[in-house]
């Protein structure tokens with residue numbers, strides 16, 4: 001049957017209408033490569049990264065390095081470009097493990113004070129020495145405040161004896177770290193042999209000693225080789241005696257810290273931005289791929305491998321997903337993708353990356369970091385620091401596209417902002433929130449897995465959430481990369497001034 005002209009017109013109109021109906025959503029909703037990320041593929045990445053074979057990816061171990069090679073191989077498949085300053089996709093991170101000695105003694109006023117019950121070595125190599133000490137109050141020198149505890153006291157070739165911390169200082173961490181370093185320098189600059197501090201801090205000696213006796217990790221030039229002993233004096237019995245007779249005999253003996261070089265590498269590459277006007281600006285995407293290794297056996301199976309599927313296997317897989325998605329369509333800005341090492345031992349990999357950035361830090365306009373302890377809500381993502389920069393609308397668009405709601409961290413956990421690799425870049429002034437798995441509180445659903453053997457890619461792991469999480473991360477990064485103006489810190493933020501300095505804004 002041949003249709004009449006009239007029915008032809010009706011048919012034509014119907015087809016047009018159909019095209020409009022079918023066509024309009026397609027026009028509104030552009031598709032992106034991250035829409036097509038596949039759950040099975042991401043699950044396979046996670047199962048490898050969090051496999052027992054890698055023995056928990058402790059920094060400096062072969063398992064950690066195997067993870068690095070796996071990530072590099074995936075970056076290569078995606079055609080990520082390499083930096084000239086790197087070795088292929090690897091940025092070598094000079095890293096030293098400082099292991100405190102098992103024993104040692106300070107002999108003061110006839111008392112033998114042994115490590116760790118009565119004394120802890122804070123820094124320094126092997127030493128066997130006896131001679132005179134001079135008491136110098138706190139051992140502080142501050143020209144601005146008119147403080148010189150060394151005034152009239154010659155400490156050359158002698159031991160400096162000082163009380164703990166600084167006058168009026170109540171922040172224990174500051175006393176142990178920042179002030180201790182100032183005091184070591186002052187003693188060393190005046191030709192002293194060693195610094196001996198009498199501990200009268202707020203915390204009990206036992207907990208301080210157990211904290212200070214753990215091996216530490218450092219990057220860059222090894223600091224703290226000047227001998228520094230901390231002596232237990234919470235009852236102030238030494239202090240009172242010494243204040244009445246401020247010089248005398250002392251003997252010191254220690255095997256000193258053992259220093260070992262640890263092989264460590266960041267895995268890094270970049271995509272050039274698609275917009276010539278914006279591609280000189282870089283969005284940095286970071287996630288640590290190391291974890292805490294092998295620990296105490298846990299649970300019915302006495303599992304001792306801490307696989308770190310949530311912390312930070314998910315972040316590592318999300319970077320691989322970003323590389324794959326951006327290889328098909330890059331954002332307008334250039335993107336640096338960096339899987340960093342040594343987070344769990346002191347943000348070492350990211351600190352090094354910030355110090356030895358492959359592009360000038362002022363060209364890195366944003367860092368979107370990923371880290372997480374676990375999730376208690378798979379309908380959301382929690383972005384630590386969401387409310388601190390004006391990237392919120394971009395991140396919101398990126399996450400809502402995949403049906404996830406984005407929230408800032410709970411008020412009780414604001415301190416988390418300073419607890420992951422984003423801090424290394426925020427310290428330089430780079431706006432740097434951390435994209436985390438959805439959580440409302442550090443409750444039982446989190447502690448069940450956080451730094452536990454149970455944090456593994458098993459039947460308790462939500463792989464469909466992994467897929468949504470990765471898509472949301474990649475798309476959020478893309479939205480930020482495409483913004484006409486790079487996001488910045490909100491006014492009054494503690495990092496705002498560093499940001500203004502970095503980007504030379506007024």
Ligand SMILES: [Zn+2]
Pocket residue numbers: 288311312343371372373
């Ligand atoms: Zn972590």
